[in-house]
Amino acid sequence: MEPIFALDIGTRTVVGLLMQKNGDGYEIMASARTEHRQRAMYDGQVHDVEEGAQAVRLIKTEVEQKIGYSLTRVAVAAAGRALKTLVASAARQETLPVRWEKEDVLALEMEAVEHALRELAVTAGDAAVSYHCVGYSVIDSWLENQQIANLIGQRGREAKVTVIATFLPRLVIDGLVAVLNRVGLEMASLTLEPIAASHAAIPANMRRHNLALVDIGAGTADIALTKNGSFFAYGMVPMAGDEVTEGICGHYLLDFQVGEKIKRELAHKSQVTFKDFFGTKISVDRDEILNIIRPVVQKLAEQIADSIFDLNQGVPQAVILIGGGSLTPLLPQLLAERLGLPPGRVGIQVRERITGVLGEKGVKGPEGITPIGIGISALEAQGLHYYSVTVNQVQVPIFELQLATVAESLLAAGIQPRSFIGRPGRALTYEFNGEMRVVKGSLGQPAQLTVNGRNARLEETIEPGDQVQFIPGTDGEDAKVRVMDILVLPEGKKITWNGQEEAFCPLLTLDGKESLATDEVKDGSKLIYIGNEDLEALFRQKGLPFNLFATLNLKINGRSLSLTKKRTIKVNGKIVTGNCPIADGDQLEIEETPILVKELELEAAPLIFHVNGQELKYPPQGLYVSWRGREVALEDPVVDGMDLRVEGFKTMPILSELLPLVTLPQQAPASRLVLTVNGQDAEFTTKLHPGDRITVTWG
Structure with missing residues (x-):
């Protein structure tokens, strides 16, 4: 295995060492340490790229002088600034029991980290594309639903791992990349400082x-x-x-x-x-x-x-x-006090106490732990392998764990997914004679995408050093429609209706207003069209029910009543009993057998009075029918919508007209007739109203 150049770029100091793995553990072949001349780092974030690069250049040069050859690749670690940590699991089930080799377990771990990435996308939204996974550790492993320390070499059908994955903002990583590029170094591996330090500071058995x-x-x-x-x-x-x-x-x-x-x-x-x-x-x-x-x-x-x-x-x-x-x-004493631990339980780990790390002793004390851990992480392939591609002439970092396709390289470059494929234009929905219709917008144009000059697809695998050119897709046009795009309006006709010549044209309304064929239909519009092809359309335009009977709705003294009268429809002198085409010049006659007022068999109601406590019905003096304040003759036809008032009196009676119907009490000697209406003294000429209470006595 080739040696690894490990670099710990800290806020104050920069430590670098060249390590290799041997049979006894790890060997430090060369090391160097320096400090930033000025403050180039704040809270683990590069703020002055040039100043940070100056310190790294000194380390690189010193190590190269010790080993006698140039260094081009480096393993680094990022501080935990703005760190996001997520726990996720992945499981795989085989049809038959298999032996789980290292590659199988690694693939399962990668899948678990991908699940963590998806969870981060849910919590961080669009900002999730600005994060890189910088490391992970396996928390638990299961085989056949039984917890197990190590899956490698085990045999079974179902395996599961749970990892804790850590993510850092792209800004942190891009700062490190910028510093390394300044001195001609390529990032070969990246991990998180506490993850790296843990490999060196705490043995696995602890x-x-x-x-x-x-x-x-x-x-x-x-x-x-x-x-x-x-x-x-x-x-x-x-x-x-x-x-x-x-x-x-x-x-x-x-x-x-x-x-x-x-x-x-x-x-x-x-x-x-x-x-x-x-x-x-x-x-x-x-x-x-x-x-x-x-x-x-x-x-x-x-x-x-x-x-x-x-x-x-x-x-x-x-x-x-x-x-x-x-x-x-x-610090150790105050930290122990705050946690309530004995002073001996808070201690400092130094490089000198780490077993299994041999070679040069230039890296000493607690500062040497993290760079050694970075080297161990890289040598054990526990860091994230890094390479770069170019997207639209901009270098983009790619981590093999997270990104592998052209589409993902575009995401890493900060290109929004919605620009990958042109979106279709917005659809338009309208209502035509009560039926909902949809007009689709035009399709968008896909993005133009090439890799190394050849046409490429988003799902293609990306390789180190690839040159990606991307032109965003264009959105389609929103749907537009005019009335003439929906229907072709027929020409108007001339007809004769009950002896009167009139035009019979298509009736078109848009959102309640008369419309032309050139009018544009908006989203949510209501279009109503009544043609001029047949008899039924003609009746609809006139607002008449199309049947052989006409329904009359009327009221008599406030009581609703519906009547049906027969209708005869003639087209060009011939009686029709159903729908038929209407041509230009047709003559139509509509005959309806009228219903006369007298056929309603109207009766007037008597007037009710109360005389000496007894109900008295004063019979109608005739039949008087009126509508809208005007008298209606019994021979007049009934008209739809009539509100008839039927009465038996033209005027209200006076008291003397009622007395012949009253049985008077026995007359007392030397008495006179006493009259009251509703408790008030009355005369023979007092005008009465229905419901009046009348007394007639001798007094």
Whole structure:
């Protein structure tokens, strides 16, 4: 196996080493370390590409001088800034029992990571295409529904794995790629710093314990948790050693580099001497500086401890610190206090205690853990293999785990899927004589796509170095339709209707208004068309029911009544009993046998009065029929819609006209007739109204 160049680009320092795998473990063939001249990284994100490239160039040159040949490919790791972590599973079932080899298990793991990607797409929406999968770990494995430590070499029909996959924004990865490209390096493998560090810091046989690994750099503190033999959760705190340095600089008004030097000297000096911004020489006891930085370190310890507790849902058995920031004074003690762990359960792991890593000793202390882990991840093919293609003259990073087709390379380039294929134009829906109709828009034009100059398809596999040219598809036109596109209007006709000549033309209304053939039909429009082809259409245009009987609806004193009268239809003198064509010049006669008012057998109702407590019916004095305030003769025909009022009196009677129908009480001597209407004194000429209460007595 070829050696791997591993590079740890940190916020403060850059460490590089060349590693190879041998029979005893791993060997470091060469290493180098440097610091950024200025702050090129913030919270694990490249902010100054040129400054970051300068540090990487120094490392590359030094390692090349030691080994005697040029380096072109490199394995790197990304910090946990903006990290997204998802858990997903994948299962596969075979018809017959098979032996699950390494390739089969790897394919199953890749499928589980793809499921995590789809879940990320659900939660992040369109932003999901801006994320790269930067690593994963297997949490659990099952064979035939039984949990098993390792599937490789096992035999069975059904296998399942659950992975925890981690994703980083493209911005983080693109920053790393930009730095590497500046110095002529190609990214060969990428993983996440806590994943890489875990391979070096915690042996596999220790991962059955519930441990927390914290990689504390200058800008971020990355966290990884183990339990039951695997890593099951990752997290990140956007605070680390630089916060402590800035606390010293702010208190004494120092340049950042001076503050960083003071922080490092606290580990082995009881008194520190330095010059402030104005050149004043200052000597300070170590304890004084510790009191100054204690609040910042306390805050860092609290954030790390709280994140560990949230990820682990409890306190772990121990915490292992790595990275240059782990040497921050007071941090292990304060972290142990915050978690409630004994001081001996929070410790710093250093390169010197790692077994199985031989060779050059230039990489030392807790800072050497992560670059060694990056090398191990790459040598064991546990990182993500990376290559690049060009899309429309722009280099695009491709991770074999995530992207393999032309379509996916377009996604990686930030091209939206909706531009891959032109969308059809919007359809138009309208209603024609009560029937819903749909007119489709025109089809869109597909995108023009070539790979290395030849026509290609979206599903084709993409290869390293391929040149992709993409012209977006064009959308189709929205549906448009005019009345003339729906129907052809026939010519008008001249007919004679009951002796009157009139035009018989097609009747067309659009959304309730008379329409022309050139009018445009809008989405949701209602089009009503009545032709001029036959007798039925003629009756519909006139609003008449097409049958041999006419229905008359009327009211008599408010009571509804329906009558039917016979209708005779003649076309050109011939009686027709059904629908028939109507030609230009046809003569139509419609004869209806009228119903006379007298045939309604109308009767007037008597007037009801109450005389001396007894009901009295005053008989009608005739039959009087009126409509709309005018008198109707009994010989008049009934007209549809009549509201007839039938009465037996032209005027209301007076009291004297009622008295002949009243049985008077026996007359008393020397008495006179006393009359009242509704309790009021009345005369013989008092006008009465139906329902009046009348008394007639002698008084």
